[in-house]
Amino acid sequence: MATPLSADRLLAALRAEGVTVVEHPGWRTHDRNRAGAWGPVAGVMIHHTVSTGTASSVALCSDGYAGLPGPLCHGVIAKDGTVHLVSAGRANHAGGGDPSVLRAVVTEAYGDRPPVPREHQGSSGAVDGNSRFYGFECVNLGNGTDPWPAAQLDAIERVSAALCRAHGWGAKSVIGHLEWSDWKSDPKGFGMPGMRDRVQKRLGAAPAPKPTAPAPAAPRHQPFPGAAFFRSNPSSPVVTAMGRRLMAEGCGRYQVGPGPRWSEADRRSYEAWQRKLGFRGSDADGWPGAASWNALKVPYTK
Ligand SMILES: [Zn+2]
Numbered sequence: 481m482a483t484p485l486s487a488d489r490l491l492a493a494l495r496a497e498g499v500t501v502v503e504h505p506g507w508r509t510h511d512r513n514r515a516g517a518w519g520p521v522a523g524v525m526i527h528h529t530v531s532t533g534t535a536s537s538v539a540l541c542s543d544g545y546a547g548l549p550g551p552l553c554h555g556v557i558a559k560d561g562t563v564h565l566v567s568a569g570r571a572n573h574a575g576g577g578d579p580s581v582l583r584a585v586v587t588e589a590y591g592d593r594p595p596v597p598r599e600h601q602g603s604s605g606a607v608d609g610n611s612r613f614y615g616f617e618c619v620n621l622g623n624g625t626d627p628w629p630a631a632q633l634d635a636i637e638r639v640s641a642a643l644c645r646a647h648g649w650g651a652k653s654v655i656g657h658l659e660w661s662d663w664k665s666d667p668k669g670f671g672m673p674g675m676r677d678r679v680q681k682r683l684g685a686a687p688a689p690k691p692t693a694p695a696p697a698a699p700r701h702q703p704f705p706g707a708a709f710f711r712s713n714p715s716s717p718v719v720t721a722m723g724r725r726l727m728a729e730g731c732g733r734y735q736v737g738p739g740p741r742w743s744e745a746d747r748r749s750y751e752a753w754q755r756k757l758g759f760r761g762s763d764a765d766g767w768p769g770a771a772s773w774n775a776l777k778v779p780y781t782k
Contacts, residue, residue, distance in 0.1 A: 481519075481520035481521060481522045481586060481612070482519075482520055482521055482522075482647045482648075482649075483519055483520060483521075484518055484519040484520075484521045484568075484569075484614075485568075485643075485646055485647075486568065487507070487508040487568035489646065490554070490565070490568055490646075491503070491565065493642040493643065493645065493646040494555075494563060494565075494638075494639060494642045496642065497638045497639070497641055497642035497645070498638055499563050499635060499638045499639055499642060500561060500562045500563065500635075501555075501562075501563050501564075501565060502562055502563070502564045502565070503564075503565050504538055504542055504564050504565055504566045506542075507542075507551075507565045507566050507567055507568065508568050509568075509569075510542065510550070510551050510566060510567050510569075511551060511567050511568065511569025511570050511571065512549065512551065512569065512570040512571060512572055512610065513569045513570045515570065516570060516608060516610060516611055517570065517608070517611040518569045518570035518610075518611055519611060519612075520612070521611075521612055521613065521614060521647070522582060522585050522586050522612045522613065522653065523585045523586075523612070523613050523614070523649065523653035523654060523655060524613060524614045524615075524616065524639070524640050524643050524644070524653060524654045524655075525573060525574050525609065525613040525614065525615045525616070525654075525655055525656070525657055525660060526616055526618065526636060526640070526654065526655070526656050526657070526666075526667050526672070526675070527553065527573060527615060527616065527617045527618065527656075527657045527666045527667060528617070528618050528619075528620040528621075528622040528666040528667045528668060528669075529541065529556070529617045529618065529619050529620060529622075530620075530621060530622045530666075531619060531621070532619065532621060532626075533619070534556075534558040534559070534560070534562070534564070534619060537556055537558070537617070537619045538556045538558075538564045538566065540552070541553050541556045541564075541566050541617050542566040542567075544572065548572055549572065550566070550567075550571075550572065551566045551567035551569075551571040551572065552566075552571060552572050552573055552615075552617060553566065553567070553571050553573045553615040553616055553617040554566065554567050554568065554571055554573075554614050554615055554616060555616050555617075555639065556616070556617050556618075556619065557616050557617070557618040557619065557632055557635045557636055557639065558619050558632070558635075559619050559620075559629050559631070559632050560629070560631055560632070561629075561631030561632055561634055561635040562635070563616075563635055563639055570610050570611060571610060571615055572610060573609075573610065573613070573615030573617065573657075574608075574609025574610050574612070574613045574615055574657065574660055574661075575600070575601035575606075575609055575610065575661060576599060576600060576601040576602060576603060576606030576607065576608065576609065576661065577597060577599055577600070577601075577606055577607060577609045577660035577661045578595070578597035578598055578599040578605075578606070578607075578660065578661070578662075579599070579605065579606075579607045580594075580595045580597075580598075581594045581595060581597050581655070581659060581660055582607055582609075582612060584652075585652065585653055585655060588649070588650050588652035588653060590652060592673040593659065593672070593673060594652075594655060594659050596662075597658075597659065597660055597661055597662045598662055599661065599662065600661040600662050600663035600664070601661065601663065606661075609660055609661075613655075613660075614643055616636070616639055616640075618632060618636060618667060619632075620632075620667065620668075620669060622665065622666055622667070622668045622669070623668070624668050624669055625669075626669065627669075628669050628670050633670065633675070633678075636675060637675065637678045637679055637682055638682070640654040640675070640679045641679050641682040641683055644679065644683055645683060650680060650683065651676040651677070651679035651680035651683060652676060654672075654675070654676055654679055655672060656672040658672075659672060699780050700779070700780055701774075701777050701778060701779065701780055702718055702721065702722075702778040702779065702780050702781060704768070704769075704770040704773040704774060705718060707767060707768070707769065710742055710767055710768055711767070713741075713742055714741075714742050715740045715741045715742070716740055716742075717740055717781045718778065718781055719738070719739070719740050719741065719742050719746060720738055720739055720740045720781075721778050721779055721781045722738070722746070722750075722768075722776065722778050723737070723738020723739070723746060723749065724738055725776050725777065725778050725779070726738070726746075726749040726750060726752070726753055726776070727749075729753055729756065729776070730756075731749050731750070731752035731753040731756060732749050733745055733748040733749040733752060734749060746766075747766035747767065748766055749766075750766045750767070750768055750772075751764055751765065751766035753772060753776060754766070754772050757771075757772055757775060759772065
């Protein structure tokens, strides 16, 4: 479960998912928080309004009615796919429901459908859904024949995905009211398992192109190759680069210029470098160590 999104973050999450949002006047502070808890939240619940017309449905969902004060959801999803935000807090949409369903949503451990609900508002084992779920009311008569336009279904998918993405949930955190309460039939006219498939597919897709990270820059200096490297009689451009740096430091003890094959001349040159740094005794035996190597700043060669 998670801390509910602030109004600003809710709005930003929806817009980032490509939702066309309309902010109903006063929505940011319109809630039922004085009547009970809001959060921690576990998921998203989808409903139908049993009404027609966007404006009147939004007004109803914001105001509520005698016996059920508004807000009745967080957002109203119109038939044209616009989403009208009416609350950012506790809303009267879910009512009491089944604790086993809540558990299934929290763990997202179920197959196509959560367990069949056996509780409802007012029943003895019911738990408060209004504190646990974001709610979205979709404008539809709920008679099974009122059409669900593609734009509206697309908005349901995007709204659900936006909240899942914001909270790190999978699509199984999205349920219909009928999956929460054995008294309810909404949403009617499309299946929640299919909608969850759509949401999960959207979540699986890249959310937004991320800025390309710059390729890590090559180090400016050759990292210390390790003491064993020099004892292995190496032939390497690293040895040549080292010799050139020793020459530049006035420590070259070469008869001919430095080459790739580690030699006694390299050892004697390196010993001069160690002495120049102040090392003495076995610390100035000509065999490179990390401290003197890093001080030499051999240019990166590979
Ligand atoms: Zn409902």
